[in-house]
Amino acid sequence: MTQDRLSITLSALADPTRRAILARLASGEASVNELAEPFAMSLPAVSKHLKVLEKAGLISRGREAQWRPCKLEAGPLKDINAWLDNYRQFWEESFDRLDLYLQKLQKGDENDRKS
């Protein structure tokens, strides 16, 4: 239904196994067999996850017929980061407010000790 790029990327990432696959690929290319091992998953199950990641442009597959190593592609993650930029001020602001609050607490503490 929602076929815009960002929705496809976010939807592909909304799964802990797919995020774990990306985390594994962050340390280097891997074959489907190598990816399947730590997850104790069947090859078809891993292949299904890889197809979702590939469709979202989050991984690419080598062209060698036998091995076809999977490689992390960071472009779509960069797009999410760019989208998040619109909201960065909100969590930085709440951090600033917390910081102010802690400073206030600390000052109160100092005043307590002085009195």
Added chain:
Amino acid sequence: MTQDRLSITLSALADPTRRAILARLASGEASVNELAEPFAMSLPAVSKHLKVLEKAGLISRGREAQWRPCKLEAGPLKDINAWLDNYRQFWEESFDRLDLYLQKLQKGDENDRKS
């Protein structure tokens, strides 16, 4: 199926209408009626999207019985940002590589002019 916090957040964001609602709320609190207007959506349809956003902790609702304004909550976005941190090096690296390539092109250009 996947009930971890990050998956719930990413899944809630994987919809252009829900992201548009968040964008609207970034400029201030709004009632369901105010949110429904620009999207030409029925109130039940908007309410359904709001429930998904609220479940993900991306919005909160005021407690006033009549109005119940919706408010953006940036905490889950901050969590996505923290998760993205693991991958930041990948797109920054490709940017560095592009930068190197452009520098190389420019140098080639200069050498062409010199010769």
